Amino acid sequence: MVQHLKFCKEIGLKGRILVATEGINGTVSGTVEQTDQYMKLMKEDSRFSDMVFKIDASETHAFKKMHVRHRKELVTLRLDDDLDPTEVTGKYLEPKQFFETMNNPETIVIDARNDYEYDLGHFRGAIRPDIEAFRELPNWIRENRNKFEGKKILTYCTGGIRCEKFSGWLIKEGFEDVAQLHGGIVTYGKDPEVQGQLWDGQCYVFDERISVPINHKKHVIVGKDYFTGEPCERYVNCANPECNKQILCSEENEHKHLRGCSHECRVHPRNRYVEEHGLTEEHILERLKQLNKEALMNPR
Incomplete structure (x- = not known):
């Protein structure tokens, strides 16, 4: 190394x-x-x-x-029994095959990524596991097993790495018809024939770009602003370093809410937004007062 x-x-x-x-x-x-x-x-x-x-x-x-x-594992599932994707993994489908199989009414499409990745963009009709980390996926599948029994399962992730292990785990769990998107979402978006069709939103990536486009036929925004629910594809991290939650948020709402996902995060003594913009106590109180006023005028 x-x-x-x-x-x-x-x-x-x-x-x-x-x-x-x-x-x-x-x-x-x-x-x-x-x-x-x-x-x-x-x-x-x-x-x-x-x-x-x-x-x-x-x-x-x-x-x-x-x-x-x-790392002990390239992608962390933390299973009791180690799973080698070179020995057992789901059938590989190239982009066109994956596209065609998604259109089969007997097919279940499971997103193998985290919730915040799904919220920015996903395949149309794909199931969103209620998880914040990949290692939580096995338990979620076990809790919802009855939804997938006897179905043809397709799974996908950003570059295909997580799916190699996840699809293999599904097979070991007794699911018989399991396939995965070869090369992941990124490869799907570059395929000249499919051109990213049936993908809505953007694809979350783990670098400074944050997201990349996939559907080159028709772009549909599926992300929703954390504060207003309006269409949004802009991710920021909560300004409270002890929270750091990723939220979809417009620039206007970032400033209005001091980049805090909650009142506690807005008034946190180490709020990074406050430090970056050099806001005084007076400025902070004024913004909080305005938020309270708007909340009273527009109760949810």
């Missing part, structure tokens, strides 16, 4: 790479020359000669620093 990090820094890459016994996964950003150099190095290693790289254009670096870290 030390050598890998050293090489990445030497050629000027920034990003996040995770290394585990089951493999390697990550995202890096750099110039075309820098990323080509990285891919060449990886493919020269026999262990990674058939590695698939997903390439996306960006005007600037998508990360601030370069990290290479060891």
